[in-house]
Amino acid sequence: MDCKAALEASQGDLQGAVEHLRKKGLADAAKKQHREAKDGLIHAYIHPGSKIGVLVEVNCETDFVARTEDFQQLVKDIAMQVAAANPLYVSREQVPAAVLDKVVEGKLEKFYTEMCLLDQPFIKDATGKTRIKDMVDGATAKMGERVVVKRFARFQVGAD
Numbered sequence: 001m002d003c004k005a006a007l008e009a010s011q012g013d014l015q016g017a018v019e020h021l022r023k024k025g026l027a028d029a030a031k032k033q034h035r036e037a038k039d040g041l042i043h044a045y046i047h048p049g050s051k052i053g054v055l056v057e058v059n060c061e062t063d064f065v066a067r068t069e070d071f072q073q074l075v076k077d078i079a080m081q082v083a084a085a086n087p088l089y090v091s092r093e094q095v096p097a098a099v100l101d102k103v104v105e106g107k108l109e110k111f112y113t114e115m116c117l118l119d120q121p122f123i124k125d126a127t128g129k130t131r132i133k134d135m136v137d138g139a140t141a142k143m144g145e146r147v148v149v150k151r152f153a154r155f156q157v158g159a160d
Contacts, residue, residue, distance in 0.1 A: 037148045039063045045079035054082045056152040061145035074139050082152045087117040090149050
């Protein structure tokens with residue numbers, strides 16, 4: 001029914017319908033931001049060669065969603081992203097003001113893209129257009145409940 005409504009809203013334009021559905025999914029995800037996500041998974045990822053390891057906690061509202069294959073794949077992909085891209089913070093909101101004061105204002109977006117997991121482009125997307133935040137929001141829309149990347153820790157042999 002959503003597809004039919006999207007096609008009607010876009011007057012039969014397939015690309016317009018796809019965009020309509022994407023925006024609707026993001027709007028639905030935004031409505032769920034006030035919900036508390038107290039369930040979820042902790043996943044451990046050890047990079048081949050055993051020199052880098054990651055623990056990541058991703059939360060959702062129910063254990064039902066936490067057990068789905070889609071949610072488990074999202075958690076694995078996020079852990080691999082942390083291992084590969086080495087973010088320092090989950091989101092922009094976690095970056096201390098003292099750190100931001102040191103970043104030249106013109107370079108702030110680049111800093112967020114490099115250091116904040118949710119702002120990073122997904123390493124499996126060669127186009128670089130899909131951000132981790134987009135994946136999490138998409139999972140929220142698809143699974144029908146709030147999905148949150150709570151925290152992560154990245155370990156690398158020989159690094160402080």
